[in-house]
């Protein structure tokens with residue numbers, strides 16, 4: 001991908017054209033750094049392409065190579081006026097964490113007032129939504145951060161082979177805490193973003209309509225049979241791309257357990273907790289604002305089969321028809337969110353939406369007391385950072 005090393009170089013020197021423009025726009029507070037109002041985060045190329053060649057703005061006006069980004073996606077892209085920037089992290093938790101770190105800690109940006117808009121496709125729980133829908137999360141849960149034993153080697157009393165770290169049974173809260181189990185976002189901002197997205201006309205496909213009709217057989221899957229729209233519900237993160245009713249239900253249960261009953265599992269993807277862990281760390285150093293994060297996932301496929309079908313068919317062979325509408329709806333729903341923020345910048349978004357709920361991680365890193373988990377003090381003990389209790393003998397850790 002072509003890049004503009006000379007731009008980077010000139011940004012580092014005061015007095016570049018951009019520096020002068022930025023200085024004129026943001027005289028004292030933001031100096032010569034790029035200070036986008038919205039930073040769109042995609043995870044792979046098709047999600048990124050959803051934003052290219054659109055009438056509203058040209059994200060390819062500036063390509064800026066940032067050290068630490070993925071070799072596949074080495075550039076941040078920005079509009080002519082640098083109000084909207086965009087990155088592609090690469091897929092899965094490791095790529096998301098390292099790529100977002102490269103940007104969040106880059107000296108080229110001032111991200112203190114930037115809205116991070118994670119916008120990708122995801123699997124969907126047919127109990128909560130259908131393919132093509134845009135799902136806005138309050139919680140992100142790392143559901144596979146658990147022990148795993150193949151079910152064939154477990155006593156029959158176990159409903160799943162996933163067992164929370166430091167516990168003995170699937171329904172016990174983990175007592176060994178890594179800190180990325182759950183992230184909670186600004187619920188009021190989530191509602192505002194979802195309301196913006198409700199103005200979108202959603203794309204759908206004939207194949208998706210045919211496929212989702214199969215779910216009509218079960219009353220618990222009613223949501224799967226509806227036309228795509230906006231749903232406010234939560235996202236699971238797992239590097240493992242799982243499929244099937246049993247794992248779907250197991251991770252639904254994990255979401256409920258980890259969030260103390262508040263989380264509402266409806267989408268599943270491979271990155272969000274990783275992205276959010278970086279933004280907790282950068283926010284704790286006042287480089288970003290954790291109250292300014294929106295996670296939207298559009299549904300590309302169901303996480304479990306329809307009644308009478310199999311998990312392998314659902315994952316490997318079915319034509320669910322949701323992939324294209326999901327990509328298209330990243331743009332259709334997402335552009336409403338981006339433009340809503342830009343239009344309301346002076347009146348509302350520059351100063352921010354003050355969260356009324358707890359935001360952050362299980363440790364209370366950003367202050368406040370989480371409404372999930374064992375409490376910030378106990379979570380720190382359970383992390384093993386403080387070796388106080390007999391819990392140590394439960395820290396069966398690798399690495």
Ligand SMILES: *[C@@H]1O[C@H](CO)[C@@H](O)[C@H](O)[C@H]1NC(C)=O
Nearest residue numbers: 001002003060061062063077
């Ligand atoms: C930025 O990169 C894209 C390809 O990724 C290219 O189409 C576009 O022209 C580039 N922009 C500039 C200003 O070079």
Ligand SMILES: *[C@@H]1O[C@H](CO)[C@@H](O)[C@H](O)[C@H]1NC(C)=O
Nearest residue numbers: 140141142180181182183273
């Ligand atoms: C991801 O974050 C969500 C909530 O933000 C949390 O519940 C979940 O446990 C996290 N998962 C991982 C693997 O970190």
Ligand SMILES: *[C@@H]1O[C@H](CO)[C@@H](O)[C@H](O)[C@H]1NC(C)=O
Nearest residue numbers: 159160170246247249250253
């Ligand atoms: C999910 O939780 C319910 C209620 O506790 C339980 O009956 C079910 O077996 C669990 N499912 C899995 C797959 O763990």
Ligand SMILES: *[C@@H]1O[C@H](CO)[C@@H](O)[C@H](O)[C@H]1NC(C)=O
Nearest residue numbers: 214216217218306307308309
């Ligand atoms: C409903 O599902 C059952 C299998 O669970 C299947 O045999 C039946 O044909 C389905 N009915 C309809 C109307 O799809």
Ligand SMILES: *[C@@H]1O[C@H](CO)[C@@H](O)[C@H](O)[C@H]1NC(C)=O
Nearest residue numbers: 173260370371372373374375
């Ligand atoms: C969450 O649930 C666990 C047990 O499952 C409990 O120990 C903890 O106190 C609960 N946390 C909150 C904030 O309610």
